[in-house]
Amino acid sequence: MRDFTTDHRWLSINTATVRKSRGVDVPLIDILDACAQRGIRAVAPWRDQVAAAGLANVARTLKAHGLELSGYCRGGMFPAADAAGLQAALDDNRRAVDEACALGSPCLVLVVGGLPGALDGKAAHKNIALARSQVADGIASLLEYAHERSMPLSIEPLHPMYAADRACVNTLEQALDLCDALDPARSGALGVAVDLYHVWWDPKLQAQVQRAGQDRLHAFHVCDWLTPTTELLTDRGMMGDGIIDIRQARGWVEAQSFAGYSEVEIFSSTNWWQRDMGEVLDTCIARHQSAV
Numbered sequence: 001m002r003d004f005t006t007d008h009r010w011l012s013i014n015t016a017t018v019r020k021s022r023g024v025d026v027p028l029i030d031i032l033d034a035c036a037q038r039g040i041r042a043v044a045p046w047r048d049q050v051a052a053a054g055l056a057n058v059a060r061t062l063k064a065h066g067l068e069l070s071g072y073c074r075g076g077m078f079p080a081a082d083a084a085g086l087q088a089a090l091d092d093n094r095r096a097v098d099e100a101c102a103l104g105s106p107c108l109v110l111v112v113g114g115l116p117g118a119l120d121g122k123a124a125h126k127n128i129a130l131a132r133s134q135v136a137d138g139i140a141s142l143l144e145y146a147h148e149r150s151m152p153l154s155i156e157p158l159h160p161m162y163a164a165d166r167a168c169v170n171t172l173e174q175a176l177d178l179c180d181a182l183d184p185a186r187s188g189a190l191g192v193a194v195d196l197y198h199v200w201w202d203p204k205l206q207a208q209v210q211r212a213g214q215d216r217l218h219a220f221h222v223c224d225w226l227t228p229t230t231e232l233l234t235d236r237g238m239m240g241d242g243i244i245d246i247r248q249a250r251g252w253v254e255a256q257s258f259a260g261y262s263e264v265e266i267f268s269s270t271n272w273w274q275r276d277m278g279e280v281l282d283t284c285i286a287r288h289q290s291a292v
């Protein structure tokens with residue numbers, strides 16, 4: 001297992017972690033500058049942040065700083081209530097693949113979606129099996145496009161509390177079943193993003209990480225699970241402040257020869273997003289060494 005205690009060369013910052021500084025939105029370029037100043041070597045930006053800053057501008061800044069991507073957030077949201085909606089989702093996902101290519105990302109992370117309309121509080125139906133079959137069809141279709149452009153797709157299973165509105169793929173086992181079904185030859189074009197916030201509780205986690213193997217382990221996301229958790233989406237903890245045995249899980253991933261970045265992804269509306277960006281980044285570096 002790699003020693004993270006003395007430096008942060010394998011730390012990546014998911015840019016949502018410092019989306020806000022003292023409660024105010026931070027432009028992506030400022031985030032990239034602040035990461036580079038601290039010797040952080042990788043980031044994972046979000047599409048909305050990239051769109052606001054301009055794709056070419058972001059690509060240029062990444063290059064100027066020598067920053068890599070550990071992933072691009074995100075594609076997915078495949079299910080829809082009608083054919084036009086399914087096609088619109090596919091078109092948008094193709095644009096996400098193109099952006100990931102332009103930024104030199106190693107993969108496009110997929111948050112696959114749940115019941116259409118549920119995110120707005122107006123679910124079109126209650127058929128989660130239908131949503132799951134639309135997810136499989138959507139990934140199959142996107143896979144062809146992404147594979148032609150050599151952009152791997154990484155399915156991120158989300159905690160079951162998000163099954164209705166964000167992702168009806170909720171375990172690593174379910175994600176790997178999709179990989180087996182859609183890419184049986186293990187071409188490398190389809191794999192998983194293991195986010196410990198979503199999968200730490202799973203009794204099958206270690207076994208499924210072994211099943212994934214190096215070729216399907218595309219990304220490793222860390223933060224911590226707070227007790228109590230006061231908000232479903234934006235109350236993630238800093239590594240070391242909660243109950244996830246992060247180092248044990250990293251050991252399982254690295255036992256499969258995973259040698260990529262440990263990406264910090266924290267949504268925290270009442271704590272970390274209220275602090276100064278510099279303080280948050282410095283804390284990420286310290287906790288990467290002490291708790292990851």
Ligand code: ZN
Nearest residue numbers: 156195221265
């Ligand atoms: Zn994640």
